[in-house]
Amino acid sequence: MTTTALTHGVHVLAAPGDRHDEILTPEALDFVARLAVAFGERRQWLLKERRRQAIRLATGSPLDFRLTTSAVRADPSWRVAPPAPGLTDRRVEITGPPDRRMAVNALNSGARVWMADFEDATAPTWDNVIGGQLTLLDAVERRIDFTTADGKEYRLADRDRLATIVVRPRGWHLDEEHLEVDGRPVPASLVDFGLYFFHCARRQIDAGHGPYFYLPKLEGRDEARLWNDVFLLAQELLGIPRGTVRATVLIETITAAFEMEEILYELREHSSGLNAGRWDYLFSLIKTFGHRTDFLLPDRAKVTMTAPFLRAYTELLVRTCHRRGAHAIGGMAAQVPGRDPAAHEAALAKVRLDKEREAEDGFDGSWVAHPGLVPVCRKVFDGVLGDRPDQIHRTRDDVEVTAADLLSVRRIGGPPTEEGVRTNIAVALRYFAAWMGGQGAVALDGLMEDAATAEIARVQVWQWLRHRVIQREDVLRTLDDELAALGAAYPWAPLDEVRELFERTALSAELPLFFTPEAYSRHLVRTTEPRA
Template structure:
């Protein structure tokens, strides 16, 4: 691989690609280097604290609302910043990877916000990461229109009707191995944030919006504080007024659920609210308490948002946000409409029920994964909101949530079904196949699956094996069956790599916290090196 030396000790460790020089400028990478130099030490210490916290919980320490911050929760006077331009009305948000087609479709979808997802919906090949940044820049500059070889045209609509862009960088736990700072891999979060902010922040301000973000996988207030300090430094370095950045935090870990108010407080100058990241939340619940039999979950499909511990989580999120003047954004509708009108009506009915529950609970908006679901979600929230942009005036003071409410999993626990076991294996394998090929969001059996749902699939198998509610021989037999079916359907699928990835992350004695770091290093980075 060629190595290009840059200022602030940043190096590119990947082969150049088409138009990469437009994103990977000396100035942009020097900016990223300044952020890495200022914050990498704190990030590494926070990652150590994650491991310490996991060990404390595994050893029996109770999880509760922190006593040290009780004054923050009791003080009713503080509020987050008012909604920023383009973020006042968020009744429908669409999510997806920042590839070229999705960029146009999402911006044109009729949703109020598009979350351009470098995290769960993007397989982090170097081409995807740099290409995603190029697509965002091209979209803001209105030069992303294109025609496919088949003749299908993609054109941006009038600027006034486009969705507001929010970018989700990768989590604090991930590295970007195609860039190095003083010989070490660069935090992926700072790469995704830094490149977008450097190139697009002022352009977005000039267009009447601003640099807006979604923050994934936070586990506590200290990780929110780190992001807030990154925001302050980045704005100061580029001469942008403090508070211009806005960020919505996904509450998708059980530990963060106990610190919602503290997270808003840390980010209050830059806060754009909280989101109920339901799939990662279930994933976190299993990771955190997978060693305990009283946290044994049934099939994913049976853990609905009506489950008591999920109701407690979402109602606490709405109450917390509205108490502080922040938007509460609901979870994902992952269904993918097809060509069968009757089947679509059944899909729309399910989505409508889910969104009606959210709107009635006080959420200000919600997520969909496909443009075809935007009208359904918009219709539901229109019925509740009318001409109002949100329902921040609904304080939900009727809600009272205690620690045991967030942890009341036992009431829905139960053994997995044979079909549930097979489905989890099939989802994990199908997603691994797509991810290793560079596709981070894939439709499987009518649902848009991403890294979060693949994580749930594999950790559920691990948990069921751990507590011996299924036999290892059964899993291995189903693994062989599903791999054979995958190979028949997709002859290009690297079955040996997929099997090895499943076995390392699902059948091991100790549960790997994420499948992505190891798979990224073993496959996506090494694959890029082989092609260079």
């Protein structure tokens, strides 16, 4: 391995890989370094504020709509920027990691948007991070076509039939330990954003689109403001007109749900709407209020989007977006079409019902995880939208949501079942094993699972143990069973490491906020520097 010294105190602490030099040019690294120097300290302050807010809420401070920003919410005059080229019609969006096979399939799928996901669907090995950037560059340059060893061809369709690329960088809470500036790891979000923006922003503009992003796991308006300032500086440094960037924010934390309008306001010249992220939202709810018995949730399969507190959240999202001229994008359909005809039809029926609810509620589009679900989602939204590109005209003035509505979590479906506990343990273990092996999106039992589903699986076990609705000895017995099953199915799985990760993140007295930061440092970082 080599440590390569570059400009502005930048060091790449990883072995060079195939074609990495096309992405890690001195100029691109200098650009990322400028972003890191400009915003690194502010990002650290915001992460500390997250922890302070968590302590306040855990010690009894109420969560409510902020009085200090009531003028923003009350002002009817402001709106976000109009939809950018390629983002006017978003009735179907497909998500997945930025690998070459996924890229070709997603771009050709018939979806209007492909969200190239460096966050939940990517295990952040250095090869995956830089390989994902190469995938995007090759896709934009239309040189991504390839043929597999067994002769299967992957070819891009005509340009006007391709999905628009929208990139989801990693969240503010993560560092990229393979890249340092002035001896400090670069925020992973700025690595993913900066490398894509540097190499592809101008190319996308020339192709008739632009540099578009999905922003994950924001906890409030100040974090949105930070992203807006990143966009302003990035555009200035590369001479790109202000307002060219567009960003959709995933409302997937409970605190962000109370600041939807403020988030749109902070990003308004760069905003392209909000998205309802189901599993991360429930994960955030447990992280924030898991110490309270009135927030105890049942099996995750029983917490559907028809639950009153989730209905309040999604209806408020639609109302907020449409009031401000922004797109409201629905949640993920994670089903993977199977070979069994009955199971296949049952999965499609479930997807269809979910998308019909979203379209009727006023969403302008929705997510799917598999190309086989694109026609189902498109047909539903075609039936509601017709020739219109969206439903922004439906301002949903009938919706009135209070803080109590958002926080009124009821015991839906009773206490957790033995099957629910086992499913959560099995999903977490199998996902952890795949993630440690460099795979971030995994098909498990007919669903496409990613880091968000692993997070909700392990924090539910933690919550149930905390409130003693399940017994620790039963969990440990199930853990042994599922580890044995994992080892039998995947002999390569690092069972000791998987067990240690599960015990540390699901069975400890204090709940780790995310499984990814420490697991990344322990299992995925490969640098020239000695590490414990």
